[in-house]
Amino acid sequence: MTVSDDDVVFLRSRYGSKALDVAAEFPLTSASLLGDLTKLRSRYPEHAAALVETVRARRRAAGKLAYADALLADDNAVQQATATPVAALRAAEIARRHPGALVHDLTCSIGAELTTLAAAPGIGAVIGSDLDPVRLAMAQHNLSLVGGTAPTLLRADALTPTSTAEVFIADPGRRNSGGRVFGIDQLDPPLLELLAVYAGRPMVVKCSPGLDYQHLRTRFGFEGQVQIVSLDGGVREACLWTDSAGQPANRASVLRSRPDGTTSLYEVTSDDPDDLGAPGVGEWIVDPDGAVVRAGLVRQYGYRHGLVQLDPQIAYLTGSAVPAGERGFRVIEQLPVHERTLRSALAARDCGSLEVLVRGLDVDPDRLRKRLKLKGSEPYALILTRIGRQGVAFLCEPGVRAATRD
Structure with a gap:
């Protein structure tokens, strides 16, 4: 509609x-x-x-955006809009890097990010622009919900510079009439054109979490920072920062919602040490947050928490304890990846429900679960992966989340 x-x-x-x-x-x-x-x-x-x-x-928008019950928005705009905790993280980072800056959101849409920027301490002033007059009218209403000095709104093409802002933000559209698009040349506006038009000026571009940023670096020479952000276990975006002087090349930012409505944060960067011990199998297996995995920072995360990898090429970590706030699986036994063997082991333990995690093997968890014909009453977890070239299965107790320290 x-x-x-x-x-x-x-x-x-x-x-x-x-x-x-x-x-x-x-x-x-x-x-x-x-x-x-x-x-x-x-x-x-x-x-x-x-x-x-x-x-x-x-x-x-409920649970994703501030003022959700009073917003003017359409479904596509809400789907692409940045969740408020993620937008707040970005606003705080902009204020830290560029205190007092004038910030221009080049693709402001319904103003979801603008409302966060306008409320962020340390940001001088905010401009929002978009080509869609209906979205701009929605943004004007949504910004009125925040109070205070409203950002300036302009109807303008993101590829035509219209301000002398000190920092630019863009969130290229990832949908067209045919549905979701994935190629960087299919974005609206195209990513490479955006980066070229604003070359030499601090810019932050929000992209899909599946962005092939390694290809962007090697093929197109992108030299900025890549920040992968997750919220409550779901990877939300890959954020490109062009002002990368003195910054690590890759950064994983992991946000978790607390019961009191606030948000916790931890970050791992490519500048962190990554000297892990020899691979092995410990008491617990830990599946790092998706932001850590997508950012290629599993070793840095493992070093921080005294963990090692099951295999140097696999993102599962293992050790004697589960990091605070993270989910781990206590290993019961190691098995070969043979359905008959797995079915027999699970039946012997009266398994009735099974969480299946797979990494490094071509296995469909749902299909495997059906073929195992579980008839018992006890819950377990099964982690399928490989060590070297050999597929292995770890029968584990159900996953548990370690208590947080805050």
Whole structure:
């Protein structure tokens, strides 16, 4: 569903606000959508689709974006928007590197990142620009939720410099009419053009977590810092920083939500020591956070926590304890990767539920679980990997998360 300029004007009005309250009372699920939309059209014939789109976007934004219950947004914008804790981390880093700077978000969309930048201490002023007038109108509303001095909003092409800002941010679009795109030349605007237009100026570009940044370095000569960010176990983005002087080449930033609503952070960088002991099998197997793995910093993480690798080419770590806040699996026995052997071992232990983790082998966890025909009642975990060229299986107790120290 699309939202028009007229829709945004309506949604921002007092009458539109009440209409959104009415729409929020409908389930708006796939099964009910047609009937819900028909009822809303009987009351708001010109704006029913926009009401549905906005309410569903707010529901998707819940737990991801600040002010989710009052945002004006569409589904695609919410999907691409940076989660508030991740945006806050970036804003704090910009303020640390460039205190008092004027920051220009070149692809501000609905203003999700702008709201965080505007509220961040240490940032001087904020500009947001976008080509889409509807998204800009949404951003204007969303920024009004924050209070204080609102950022300046401009309608402008990201590839046409329109300000003398000291730091630029861009989040190129990763969807087109055919769905999600993955090539750096398919982004909107294209990544290499962005980097060329703003060459020599501090720039931060948010990219998909699956970005092949090694290819970007070796093929296209990118020399900045690559920061991989995860939130609550999910890798959210690869962030490119062009002002990399004195900074490590790679950085993993791991954010975790606390029960009190705050967020914890730890980081691992390519400047950290990585001299690990000889590979082996310890009491526990630890699967590092995805940001650490994607950033290529497993050895640095292992050194910090006194762990070693099962194999030098595999990202599983092992040792006598699980790092605070991390999830580990206590090893019961090592087995060959033979289905008959695994089925027999699991049956002997009355296994009824099984978490399967795979790294380094071509195994589908769901298909394997079905073929193992579990009939018991006890939970276990099975880690399938390789040591050298040999596939190995580790039957483990269910994964547990070590207590945090904060």
